[in-house]
Amino acid sequence: MAQRLSAHMTVMQNAAQRAAKRLLRDFNEVEQLQVSVKGPGDFVSQADMRAEQILRDDLTKARPGYAFLMEESGASGSENWAWRWVIDPLDGTSNFLHGIPHWAISIALERRLPDGSTEIAAAVVYAPAVDEMFWAEKGTGAYLNDRRLRVSARREMREAVFATGIPFAITSPRNRLAFARTLGTLMPHVAGIRRFGAAALDLAWTAAGRYDGYWECGIKAWDITAGLLIVREAGGYATDPGGGDPRTSGDVVAANPHLHPALRDAVIDGITAAEARSA
Structure with a gap:
C-alpha cells in the first residue's frame, strides 16, 4: 500500500518532478548548454538556474510565507522565518555537464522551534535520470518511491x-x-x-x-x-x-x-x- 503523502511532501515532490522535466531535456542536449565557470570544478549552467527558478516559483506559490536558502541565489525571505526551504536544484553539476546520469534535486524543509533552534521537518532527494525519489518526514520514516528504507546492518x-x-x-x-x-x-x-x-x-x-x-x-x-x-x-x-x-x-x-x-x-x-x- 502506498504511503500517504502529507501536504508538504506533495508540494515538494511535485516541484521536484516539474524541475526534473526541464533538467532532463537539458541533460539530453548537454553539449549545447552554455556554461560559465564559477571556479575550478564548480560549474553553473543555464540548466541549474532554470531548475532553481522552477522550484522557487512552485514552492512560493504553494507556501508564500516561507523563506529560502538556495545554492545559486542564496538566502531570501524573512530573517525571522518560521519555515525555510533549503535547496540544491542540481547536485552533481559536474556529472550532469559531462553526461554522467548521477545527479539529483535536493529539497529540505526546516522548521524553527520555540527555543530558536531549527530542525529538518521534511526532505526530498530526487534522481531524475533513474526516477528514484528518496524522501522523509521527521518521525515517519524514510522511503525510496513507495518502499521503506533502512540503513545497512553491517558491523565489520x-x-x-x-x-x-x-x-x-x-x-x-x-x-x-x-x-x-x-x-x-x-x-x-x-x-x-x-x-x-x-x-x-x-x-x-x-x-x-x-x-x-x-x-x-x-x-x-x-x-x-x-x-x-x-x-x-x-x-x-x-x-x-x-x-x-x-x-x-x-x-x-x-x-x-x-x-x-x-x-x-x-x-x-x-x-x-x-x-x-x-x-
Missing part, C-alpha cells in the same frame, strides 16, 4: 563500503589534508571507498543501505540538509565529527549505528592531524 569495517567527496582545487588546505589522512586510515581496513560526485545522493544511498556510510568536510548546507533527515529516518546516524549538527560545521559523518563510531574516529583523526600540521 572490513565488509563496509563508504562514500566520500574528493577535494578539488578550491578546497581549503585543511580539508585536503584531513581527507588524505582519513582516506589513508580507512583504505586498508574497508571493502571499498567510492566517489560518485553528488553529496545528496551519497546520503540517500547510505539511507538505502547501498553505502554503509559517508563522510565529507567543508560541504554546504544545501548539499546535505535533505540527506541528513533521510539517513536519520532510515535508522542511521548523521552528525558532524564532534557529534554536532553538520548544517553548522559543514563536516558530515553518516553511517549505520554499528559503523558510525569507527568512521567518526577516522575522520576526527584526519581533522586533528590536518589542524596540527597547519598550525
Whole structure:
C-alpha cells in the first residue's frame, strides 16, 4: 500500500518532478548548454538556474510565507522565518555537464522551534535520470518511491563500503589534508571507498543501505540538509565529527549505528592531524 503523502511532501515532490522535466531535456542536449565557470570544478549552467527558478516559483506559490536558502541565489525571505526551504536544484553539476546520469534535486524543509533552534521537518532527494525519489518526514520514516528504507546492518569495517567527496582545487588546505589522512586510515581496513560526485545522493544511498556510510568536510548546507533527515529516518546516524549538527560545521559523518563510531574516529583523526600540521 502506498504511503500517504502529507501536504508538504506533495508540494515538494511535485516541484521536484516539474524541475526534473526541464533538467532532463537539458541533460539530453548537454553539449549545447552554455556554461560559465564559477571556479575550478564548480560549474553553473543555464540548466541549474532554470531548475532553481522552477522550484522557487512552485514552492512560493504553494507556501508564500516561507523563506529560502538556495545554492545559486542564496538566502531570501524573512530573517525571522518560521519555515525555510533549503535547496540544491542540481547536485552533481559536474556529472550532469559531462553526461554522467548521477545527479539529483535536493529539497529540505526546516522548521524553527520555540527555543530558536531549527530542525529538518521534511526532505526530498530526487534522481531524475533513474526516477528514484528518496524522501522523509521527521518521525515517519524514510522511503525510496513507495518502499521503506533502512540503513545497512553491517558491523565489520572490513565488509563496509563508504562514500566520500574528493577535494578539488578550491578546497581549503585543511580539508585536503584531513581527507588524505582519513582516506589513508580507512583504505586498508574497508571493502571499498567510492566517489560518485553528488553529496545528496551519497546520503540517500547510505539511507538505502547501498553505502554503509559517508563522510565529507567543508560541504554546504544545501548539499546535505535533505540527506541528513533521510539517513536519520532510515535508522542511521548523521552528525558532524564532534557529534554536532553538520548544517553548522559543514563536516558530515553518516553511517549505520554499528559503523558510525569507527568512521567518526577516522575522520576526527584526519581533522586533528590536518589542524596540527597547519598550525
